[in-house]
Amino acid sequence: MYPGEKAGGKLVAESPAGLRRATDQEVVILARKGEEAACRELVERYQRPVFSLIYRMVRDRELAEDLSQETFVKVLNALSTYRPEFKFSSWVFKIANNVAIDQLRRRELDTLSLEGSPHATTPDMIEATALELGEAAESALDEVANRELGSEIERAIARLRPEYRSCILLRHVEGRPYEEIAEILDLPLGTVKTYIHRARHELRNALGHLRSEWTESS
Amino acid sequence: MTWPIRHLTAEDLDAFHSASLSPDANQHVHECDECRALLQQDLALVQSLEALPVFSPREGFADRVMVRVTAPAVVSVRWRRRRLALAASVVIGLGASIVWSILNRPLLISWIDGAAQELGGAAWLSLATLAQNLSEQPWASELSRFGSSTGRLVLVGVVLILGYAAAMISLRRLMVQPGQPVLHAD
Numbered sequence: 001m002y003p004g005e006k007a008g009g010k011l012v013a014e015s016p017a018g019l020r021r022a023t024d025q026e027v028v029i030l031a032r033k034g035e036e037a038a039c040r041e042l043v044e045r046y047q048r049p050v051f052s053l054i055y056r057m058v059r060d061r062e063l064a065e066d067l068s069q070e071t072f073v074k075v076l077n078a079l080s081t082y083r084p085e086f087k088f089s090s091w092v093f094k095i096a097n098n099v100a101i102d103q104l105r106r107r108e109l110d111t112l113s114l115e116g117s118p119h120a121t122t123p124d125m126i127e128a129t130a131l132e133l134g135e136a137a138e139s140a141l142d143e144v145a146n147r148e149l150g151s152e153i154e155r156a157i158a159r160l161r162p163e164y165r166s167c168i169l170l171r172h173v174e175g176r177p178y179e180e181i182a183e184i185l186d187l188p189l190g191t192v193k194t195y196i197h198r199a200r201h202e203l204r205n206a207l208g209h210l211r212s213e214w215t216e217s218s
Numbered sequence: 219m220t221w222p223i224r225h226l227t228a229e230d231l232d233a234f235h236s237a238s239l240s241p242d243a244n245q246h247v248h249e250c251d252e253c254r255a256l257l258q259q260d261l262a263l264v265q266s267l268e269a270l271p272v273f274s275p276r277e278g279f280a281d282r283v284m285v286r287v288t289a290p291a292v293v294s295v296r297w298r299r300r301r302l303a304l305a306a307s308v309v310i311g312l313g314a315s316i317v318w319s320i321l322n323r324p325l326l327i328s329w330i331d332g333a334a335q336e337l338g339g340a341a342w343l344s345l346a347t348l349a350q351n352l353s354e355q356p357w358a359s360e361l362s363r364f365g366s367s368t369g370r371l372v373l374v375g376v377v378l379i380l381g382y383a384a385a386m387i388s389l390r391r392l393m394v395q396p397g398q399p400v401l402h403a404d
Contacts, residue, residue: 039287043280051275065275072283148273153266172267197228204259 016041024088032079043072046089050096053169057100059149059158067103071096086183093176093184097166104162156206164199171196226253231260 019027019041027045030038050071055064074095082091149158157165166185170176178196182189226234226243233239234257239247247254319326352358364370 036284040280040284043283047279048272048274051279052271052273055273065279068275068279069283069286073286076283076287148271153270168267172264173270173272175268193228193232197231200231200260200263203263207263 025084028079028082028084028088031076039076042075042088046092047072049174050092053093053096053166053174054100056149056154056157056169056173057097057162057165058103061148063103067099068096071099074099087180089176090180090183093170093174094186097170097184101162101166152207153203156203159206160199160202164195164202167192167195168199168203225250226256231257235261235264 016037019030019037022041024042024045027038027041031042047068051064051068054067054071055061058064058067071092075092082088149155157168160168163185167181170181170184171178176184178189178192181187182192185192187195224246226246230239230243233243247257
């Protein structure tokens, strides 16, 4: 018997193993009734993809964790407004993306550049605007973030506009189809495709020095 | 068919990734070094993106979330039972009264008749008492003489109607906002 199924006219809460087998819709039904295990199951199902998305958007591990918590608090407190005809994952990612975008707008972390502002034109300007890594005051979390997000491709993603970044992460990292991304970001399908194409174009240009390796390897 | 000179579009790239590139586009890729290189680069990029790791928050994330969540509003079972009981009582009471009325129709009619007689008698007595009081007033005879003339009654009626109409028109004009600015009006 799965959670949400009726036995003797009453909805039945299942064991954690049963909850893990249940669909999102079934778990939401239980969570709406105040079943803590069901709420916890929803968090555990989506904590990694939500955290990954937000972490790559804001590039700060501690901040990403706060924002991820905020996302799930909003999700669980607003479960009564969730409409079951839409995918639960789309709804969660929509809230997560909005939380991340709001934070970026507040903190003006639009396009972080580890190698200087994209608008810098001279070596002096580049040096002046570059983020310095490995400083003595750097926290352990910063060090982790630098290690995790320090690869060429991660840094190239960080240079994308927030809208492009959301689209490319949802499409190629989370594997969401175009239609679902349009639903998540509340954008027309054509706009989503355009953003993704432009994002890939910018990434190809940014990673152009790896072109010879790509051409040879494929 | 002569292949038109055009390079791959964004839609062609999508078709390539979903293994649905058209035969014409496929033919162009074989003939165009630039587009072939573009496809290879795009494929390598997509593969790199898909290989990016999924990060995890720190241990105990779900616990930290649950601490911050306010419990979903669950309607109190006791309150729900009270509302149901009250609704059931009203329905049962109405039903019972209807059944009793049907079964005791003569008795109900006698009660209603009795009550109507009492109320009607009381109302008639009140009206009669009021009329007698008014007729015993000092101005009653004067009013009676005035009202004995039909012409006077019609005149009074017309004056009342005109006065009512004038009052309504004045009131309506007072309630409409002025169309032009009024001096000293704030």
